[in-house]
Amino acid sequence: MSDDDAVMCAGLEYAFGETRAVDGLDLSVTTGEVFGLLGPNGAGKTTAIRCITTLLPVPAGRIRVFGHDAAKERMAVRRLLGYVPQQLSADAGLTGRENVALFARVFDVPRRERARRVAQALYAVDLTEAADRMARTYSGGMIRRLELAQALVSAPRLLMLDEPTIGLDPIARTSVWEHINAVRRATGMTVLVTTHHMDEADQYCDRLALMHRGKIRALGTPQGLKSELRERRGPDDPPPTLEDVFRDVAGRGLDSEGGDFRDVRSTRRTAARLG
Amino acid sequence: MSAAPAAPQPASAEPLGTAGALDLLLVPPRPRTGWRVLPARAGALCAVELQKLRHDRAELYTRAVQPALWLLIFGETFTRIKAIPTGGIPYIDYLAPGIIAQSAMFIAIFYGIMIIWERDSGILTKLLVTPTPRSALITGKAFAAGVKALIQAVVVIAIAALLGVALTWNPLKLIGVGVAVVLGSAFFSCLSMSIAGIVLTRDRLMGIGQAITMPLFFGSSALYPVSIMPGWLQAVSKANPLSYQVDALRGLLLGTPTHLGLDYGVLLLAAALGILAASSLLGRLAR
Numbered sequence: 193m194s195d196d197d198a199v200m201c202a203g204l205e206y207a208f209g210e211t212r213a214v215d216g217l218d219l220s221v222t223t224g225e226v227f228g229l230l231g232p233n234g235a236g237k238t239t240a241i242r243c244i245t246t247l248l249p250v251p252a253g254r255i256r257v258f259g260h261d262a263a264k265e266r267m268a269v270r271r272l273l274g275y276v277p278q279q280l281s282a283d284a285g286l287t288g289r290e291n292v293a294l295f296a297r298v299f300d301v302p303r304r305e306r307a308r309r310v311a312q313a314l315y316a317v318d319l320t321e322a323a324d325r326m327a328r329t330y331s332g333g334m335i336r337r338l339e340l341a342q343a344l345v346s347a348p349r350l351l352m353l354d355e356p357t358i359g360l361d362p363i364a365r366t367s368v369w370e371h372i373n374a375v376r377r378a379t380g381m382t383v384l385v386t387t388h389h390m391d392e393a394d395q396y397c398d399r400l401a402l403m404h405r406g407k408i409r410a411l412g413t414p415q416g417l418k419s420e421l422r423e424r425r426g427p428d429d430p431p432p433t434l435e436d437v438f439r440d441v442a443g444r445g446l447d448s449e450g451g452d453f454r455d456v457r458s459t460r461r462t463a464a465r466l467g
Numbered sequence: 468m469s470a471a472p473a474a475p476q477p478a479s480a481e482p483l484g485t486a487g488a489l490d491l492l493l494v495p496p497r498p499r500t501g502w503r504v505l506p507a508r509a510g511a512l513c514a515v516e517l518q519k520l521r522h523d524r525a526e527l528y529t530r531a532v533q534p535a536l537w538l539l540i541f542g543e544t545f546t547r548i549k550a551i552p553t554g555g556i557p558y559i560d561y562l563a564p565g566i567i568a569q570s571a572m573f574i575a576i577f578y579g580i581m582i583i584w585e586r587d588s589g590i591l592t593k594l595l596v597t598p599t600p601r602s603a604l605i606t607g608k609a610f611a612a613g614v615k616a617l618i619q620a621v622v623v624i625a626i627a628a629l630l631g632v633a634l635t636w637n638p639l640k641l642i643g644v645g646v647a648v649v650l651g652s653a654f655f656s657c658l659s660m661s662i663a664g665i666v667l668t669r670d671r672l673m674g675i676g677q678a679i680t681m682p683l684f685f686g687s688s689a690l691y692p693v694s695i696m697p698g699w700l701q702a703v704s705k706a707n708p709l710s711y712q713v714d715a716l717r718g719l720l721l722g723t724p725t726h727l728g729l730d731y732g733v734l735l736l737a738a739a740l741g742i743l744a745a746s747s748l749l750g751r752l753a754r
């Protein structure tokens with residue numbers, strides 16, 4: 193539990209009425225790494241992320257972001273964060289550039305460097321040419337990259353991405369990840385990401401946590417998690433994939449929990465809104 | 468688009484740092500502190516409102532239709548039958564400030580629905596994770612409503628002038644009109660955002676919104692003087708900020724007797740209380 197960690201959660205709990213969405217989460221994300229949070233629908237990933245972003249109220253002492261308490265120093269925490277929520281959430285009634293400029297303004301980018309900073313953020317996600325088109329004309333992949341630009345414009349130290357590739361085709365997915373990685377190489381920022389795509393987790397994350405029913409059930413590098421399962425199963429089985437690890441951890445409870453209508457609904461709504 | 472091979476792929480092809488093209492993305496901006504935060508955030512949100520209006524001019528035109536019809540049909544008719552005691556001025560003149568206030572209120576009341584929609588679409592969520600205190604976000608929205616209502620007021624004043632209403636062109640008085648419109652809109656937008664924070668869903672808010680705008684409008688001095696109302700409605704009207712707004716607008720635009728000090732006092736207080744209430748309820752929309 194060092195203050196050098198980008199994120200530190202200790203015994204984090206959050207309940208929606210009877211639903212204990214996060215139920216004693218211990219987590220530490222090291223500065224500079226790409227940390228993947230995996231888990232079945234309803235595992236509590238989004239809720240955990242929303243606690244860390246200060247959206248949901250938590251008691252003091254549970255969450256630290258670069259040493260700042262998420263309950264007591266909200267503004268300090270928010271200044272260090274770039275956040276892309278699970279839904280596609282660009283403002284369809286503005287151009288791409290205006291969407292990014294809004295975030296530059298609310299992060300106090302001074303007027304004289306605002307235009308250049310916004311242009312750089314758009315360039316970093318390869319939206320320079322589409323910048324002055326209305327966001328409602330963007331494809332899903334472009335919206336995700338636009339949101340990435342919105343998050344990057346304030347030079348955050350921690351990028352929080354909640355299923356950044358949800359609903360994207362394979363090419364758009366790769367493109368989003370390439371931009372995340374390129375930006376990370378250039379800036380050295382820490383990335384906390386959730387995803388349902390095991391191949392992405394395997395390929396792009398330095399470390400993974402498998403979450404289930406509000407708790408972390410397994411933690412390690414993709415390679416480490418796989419070889420751990422292999423050791424348990426014995427060398428006769430075929431080499432396990434990350435998906436096998438996922439099934440092994442979450443499988444027991446999957447049937448009873450299944451999908452979550454709320455998320456499906458919000459995804460649909462986004463799709464409808466963006467036409 | 469994302470896969471177009473012809474498009475330059477700066478981020479994936481070259482490490483970004485080399486050209487120095489992303490130097491600014493490495494430096495966090497210096498935070499504003501203290502009292503400067505609020506006006507800066509309000510300014511940002513007002514700017515967005517203006518940008519949206521610029522992209523969607525049609526909204527400006529369609530919104531002008533209803534007040535124009537009110538003035539044209541209701542105003543012209545009641546001017547002829549002289550049924551309402553207006554203190555000697557033509558009814559359409561008397562009505563014009565009421566319609567300015569009405570159309571501003573309709574715009575402002577829409578903000579509750581808008582904030583729920585922004586919550587559902589994730590836009591609000593992202594704004595709530597920026598270093599923007601909730602009160603600043605609400606103040607920003609309230610002033611954005613004011614800016615939009617102000618533009619609408621200009622349109623209605625122009626329509627009224629075309630219909631031959633004798634309005635003042637004294638710039639000081641017009642500034643006073645602007646202030647009253649902004650304060651009134653700030654209150655009504657906060658009223659509706661507060662209700663949004665209580666009911667949380669768009670459907671319920673739509674119902675309530677319609678249920679309150681009607682009595683707010685008819686229970687005010689927008690259409691007729693308070694003195695001809697039944698006693699209980701007079702009491703409603705006394706508690707209704709719209710009445711004070713209309714009183715100020717009428718006094719400034721037509722030169723009728725008025726109580727500007729009281730009017731602005733009530734509007735200011737109402738706006739401040741509205742901002743307070745809506746900010747404290749905003750957290751419910753974040754969950």
Ligand SMILES: Nc1ncnc2c1ncn2[C@@H]1O[C@H](COP(=O)(O)OP(=O)(O)OP(=O)(O)O)[C@@H](O)[C@H]1O
Binds near residue numbers: 235278
């Ligand atoms: N606003 C809310 N109100 C009530 N219950 C909620 C709310 N948000 C989440 N939940 C519940 O909390 C639990 C965890 O949800 P959460 O969205 O954090 O899961 P997740 O791991 O992000 O799932 P997914 O992979 O589907 O996005 C679920 O059972 C969900 O139904």
Ligand SMILES: [Mg+2]
Binds near residue numbers: 237238239278354
């Ligand atoms: Mg989720």
